[in-house]
Amino acid sequence: MTYAGDVTPTEAWAALEQDPRAVLVDVRTHAEWSYVGLPDLRSLGRAVLRVEWQRYPDGAINDRFVDELAAAGVERDQPLYFLCRSGVRSLAAAEAATAAGWAESYNVSEGFEGPHDAQHHRSLAGWKVAGLPWVQG
Template identity: 45%
Template sequence: MTQPDPNPTSAGNAPAGERAGVRPAEGYAGDVTPEQAYAWVASGEAVLVDVRSDAEREWVGFVPGGVGLAWKQWPGMALNAGFDEGLKAAVPAGKKVVMLCRSGVRSISTARRATELGLEAYNILEGFEGDADAEGHRGRKGGWRLRGLPWKQN
């Protein structure tokens, strides 16, 4: 598998209001593309925290080197009572945190929570699998996997 360029040049093509590939967001540092998140993680600037359930990571796939820390746990999708402590332990002082979920929705909630905890937190747009297509299938419309970024499956 060809490794993606860890230094995408999105800043030159950024729409008004964006900076260095970051889209403004309310309640957290911003939204970033999967490629921008990968660049930060590859350079050591950020820690990737995968907030999908343990079952999702196990069955669907995971990002090597990412920290698995469920926001909600399957079955029942109850909030993880240890999320805050786990997040604080996972992100060293001075590092950004990029939050990954299935489609980029739960990761918004976790980016807001991380910001409340004093971290510089970003949501990864499209998530791991992207949005569902017209047939209800994921993995065909965006996402970490579709973009060819590093991932594994058990």
């Protein structure tokens, strides 16, 4: 494994509650943050760090991803929990962060919305389905 491991949204929330240095990094696009919603960390006295892994609208990999993490003031010894829609982009982000020196880079494997169900709805798993705090708009 080229990153610290996979965690569920509930495990990520527990880690954020227990460790004030832990950071939730949402790697989805600006459009997703605006129209789908964001995890709400206000009860923890924090905000989600937003750094796109792929740019909207063309889907190109953000070649400044690591630079943007560093520019946000994230220290190399802080635990990072990467979140996307379903756990695919966040896995790639966790691998990139690990390669850049953030040893505690975790993938939130179910993502914000989770995988599709039989009706092609995202209702099986994920941050929202787990009932964790989130906001929209």
